[in-house]
Amino acid sequence: MGQETLSNLLRETRRFAPPADLAEHANVTAAAYAEAEANPEAFWAAQADRLAWTKPWDTVLDWSNPPFAKWFVGGELNVAYNCVDRHVEAGRGDKVAYHWEGEPGDSRTLTYADLQREVSKAANALLELGVAKGDRVAIYMPMIPELPIAMLACARIGAAHSVVFGGFSAEALRARIDDAQAKLVITADGGYRRGKPSALKPTVDEAVAQTPSVENVLVVRRTGEDVAAGDRDVWWHDLVDRQSEQHVPEGHDAEHPLYILYTSGTTGKPKGILHTTGGYLTQAAWTHHAVFDLKPETDVYWCSADIGWVTGHSYIVYGPLANGATSVMYEGTPDTPHRGRWWEVIEKYKVTIFYTAPTAIRTCMKWGDDIPAGFDLSSLRVLGSVGEPINPEAYVWYRHHIGKDLCPVVDTWWQTETGAMMISPLPGVTDAKPGAAMRPLPGIDADVVDEHGNPVPDGGGGYLVVKRPWPSMLRTIWGDDQRYIDTYWSRFDGMYFAGDGAKKDDDGDFWLLGRVDDVMLVSGHNISTTEVESALVSHPKVAEAAVVGATDPVTGQAIVAFVIPRGGAAGVEGEDFAAELRGHVAKALGPIAKPRQIMVVPELPKTRSGKIMRRLLRDVAENRSLGDVTTLTDSSVMDLIADKLPAAK
Numbered sequence: 150m151g152q153e154t155l156s157n158l159l160r161e162t163r164r165f166a167p168p169a170d171l172a173e174h175a176n177v178t179a180a181a182y183a184e185a186e187a188n189p190e191a192f193w194a195a196q197a198d199r200l201a202w203t204k205p206w207d208t209v210l211d212w213s214n215p216p217f218a219k220w221f222v223g224g225e226l227n228v229a230y231n232c233v234d235r236h237v238e239a240g241r242g243d244k245v246a247y248h249w250e251g252e253p254g255d256s257r258t259l260t261y262a263d264l265q266r267e268v269s270k271a272a273n274a275l276l277e278l279g280v281a282k283g284d285r286v287a288i289y290m291p292m293i294p295e296l297p298i299a300m301l302a303c304a305r306i307g308a309a310h311s312v313v314f315g316g317f318s319a320e321a322l323r324a325r326i327d328d329a330q331a332k333l334v335i336t337a338d339g340g341y342r343r344g345k346p347s348a349l350k351p352t353v354d355e356a357v358a359q360t361p362s363v364e365n366v367l368v369v370r371r372t373g374e375d376v377a378a379g380d381r382d383v384w385w386h387d388l389v390d391r392q393s394e395q396h397v398p399e400g401h402d403a404e405h406p407l408y409i410l411y412t413s414g415t416t417g418k419p420k421g422i423l424h425t426t427g428g429y430l431t432q433a434a435w436t437h438h439a440v441f442d443l444k445p446e447t448d449v450y451w452c453s454a455d456i457g458w459v460t461g462h463s464y465i466v467y468g469p470l471a472n473g474a475t476s477v478m479y480e481g482t483p484d485t486p487h488r489g490r491w492w493e494v495i496e497k498y499k500v501t502i503f504y505t506a507p508t509a510i511r512t513c514m515k516w517g518d519d520i521p522a523g524f525d526l527s528s529l530r531v532l533g534s535v536g537e538p539i540n541p542e543a544y545v546w547y548r549h550h551i552g553k554d555l556c557p558v559v560d561t562w563w564q565t566e567t568g569a570m571m572i573s574p575l576p577g578v579t580d581a582k583p584g585a586a587m588r589p590l591p592g593i594d595a596d597v598v599d600e601h602g603n604p605v606p607d608g609g610g611g612y613l614v615v616k617r618p619w620p621s622m623l624r625t626i627w628g629d630d631q632r633y634i635d636t637y638w639s640r641f642d643g644m645y646f647a648g649d650g651a652k653k654d655d656d657g658d659f660w661l662l663g664r665v666d667d668v669m670l671v672s673g674h675n676i677s678t679t680e681v682e683s684a685l686v687s688h689p690k691v692a693e694a695a696v697v698g699a700t701d702p703v704t705g706q707a708i709v710a711f712v713i714p715r716g717g718a719a720g721v722e723g724e725d726f727a728a729e730l731r732g733h734v735a736k737a738l739g740p741i742a743k744p745r746q747i748m749v750v751p752e753l754p755k756t757r758s759g760k761i762m763r764r765l766l767r768d769v770a771e772n773r774s775l776g777d778v779t780t781l782t783d784s785s786v787m788d789l790i791a792d793k794l795p796a797a798k
């Protein structure tokens with residue numbers, strides 16, 4: 150970053166107040182902010198009390214050895230018991246935990262009682278394979294019910310799981326298995342994606358050929374395709390089906406490892422983010438209750454993420470189950486067999502709360518408004534967004550076309566490292582602004598600081614930090630305490646550095662501006678890619694935009710934009726359109742933010758979790774050969790973009 154703080158260009162005046170009846174019956178009211186501020190530890194202790202503990206804690210927070218936090222010291226609990234058994238014991242065994250929808254149209258319903266039986270059998274199976282408390286289990290699976298069952302079975306016996314997203318390569322899987330020294334890999338023959346079986350087992354075979362720590366590979370049959378039988382392989386149906394349905398869960402220490410989840414990162418070895426038991430479940434459950442206003446008796450909740458990402462861990466598995474929610478879980482892609490599949494699922498299960506990512510919302514904008522219009526979405530009452538800054542125009546589209554202007558949209562900022570939501574509106578409290586994550590949640594002390602670590606005034610921009618430990622924070626990077634300190638706690642003294650830029654508007658509300666590595670420096674001004682992208686997306690003909698700073702002899706960096714037109718938009722080729730968009734950005738943000746160059750492209754390069762990979766676009770804009778493309782969803786996208794290149798210099 151340069152000398153100046155991040156520019157603060159975008160002005161947004163739209164406000165959306167909570168619907169009156171939602172506000173009246175909201176799970177959490179404005180009083181929570183004051184209560185948490187007065188005594189954050191007492192506030193979190195009260196939220197931990199929403200869970201069942203087998204042994205009470207002695208101390209809420211031990212911060213005597215920063216940055217290594219311990220929450221609920223001395224307490225013991227079992228995460229699987231909290232997510233499953235206690236709902237059955239409370240007489241809610243017949244309540245649906247998951248309405249599972251397979252991509253080919255098959256479906257399964259799992260009640261909490263079903264889940265208790267399945268998780269107990271799976272826990273017994275793991276024990277039979279010699280997996281013990283403290284061991285690590287790698288999970289590489291499609292979005293089928295056995296995935297949360299496997300995670301809960303690990304949690305039940307105190308083995309830490311490491312879920313690796315099913316789209317990762319054999320080498321990525323091998324590196325993660327090796328780093329965690331996993332004893333067992335749980336996988337499937339494959340899953341369904343884009344209308345056909347997509348194999349997983351061959352990738353596992355390749356990975357475990359070089360991982361001596363692995364004693365067994367447990368394989369679920371999903372697609373029925375042929376798989377090679379290795380001598381460590383065991384079929385799930387052979388082993389798990391014959392197990393006892395009884396397994397008595399024991400309490401584990403509040404700081405016992407629950408899971409490791411690797412963040413890909415743009416450089417270097419992936420970081421194994423470690424989450425532990427008590428604090429993690431407390432914050433995952435409370436935020437799910439508060440931010441979605443979940444009413445477990447009546448709501449049907451759906452998070453469209455893949456469980457391979459942290460969003461799926463906290464908001465498909467642990468948060469919703471701890472709260473006794475009824476969830477939808479969907480196996481496949483949004484456009485199979487047609488582009489209305491998600492809306493069809495919402496109509497079918499009468500989903501009331503829907504949580505997705507800006508990338509998906511912009512894709513739906515691109516496909517056209519008429520697609521969601523063909524389905525009954527009237528059951529919806531709260532909408533959520535996560536993963537990237539949501540452009541104000543995408544927010545308004547989501548609210549209007551999906552939420553019928555009745556549903557509050559909660560833009561939730563958090564990270565794999567934070568474990569659960571940190572900054573978000575509350576749907577019954579906040580007058581939300583499109584594009585803003587608004588305020589740190591009750592109990593969270595986040596701020597925006599300048600390069601010296603001093604808080605910026607309202608209206609200023611800088612770096613997002615967290616100033617006080619929070620229950621679901623990462624405890625370390627697996628096997629590398631020093632890297633944990635260096636990455637997160639060394640940039641600013643005594644503060645957690647998230648790596649994101651942010652600004653506070655004149656009301657003190659927070660706007661996230663993307664990763665600080667992506668900020669552009671144009672003629673001495675720091676300009677956020679997010680703001681220029683949002684200005685482009687506010688043009689009626691633009692569905693998606695990605696902006697990068699390319700080296701420029703005159704201005705240091707110049708803004709280069711890649712745009713995808715909205716479905717059906719006419720006149721989106723040629724210099725006239727580029728000039729129109731340049732003028733539009735200049736009008737919205739000022740002439741300094743005017744892109745030097747605009748390229749109309751059919752697709753953008755995204756990571757497998759849907760975040761735009763600006764690094765690759767920078768390579769294109771600077772006519773360099775492409776860097777590492779292994780985390781890209783679809784590498785042919787870069788060829789499509791390269792075809793447009795004549796315009797690029």
Ligand code: 6R9
Pocket residue numbers: 412458459460534535536537538539560561562563564565566586647648649661662663664758
């Ligand atoms: C949950 C998740 C974390 C990074 C984070 C930030 C970006 C996530 C956001 C957001 C703006 C939001 N991010 N939510 N940016 N507004 N509501 O996505 O975790 O995969 O670890 O990514 O995603 O840049 O630092 P993870």
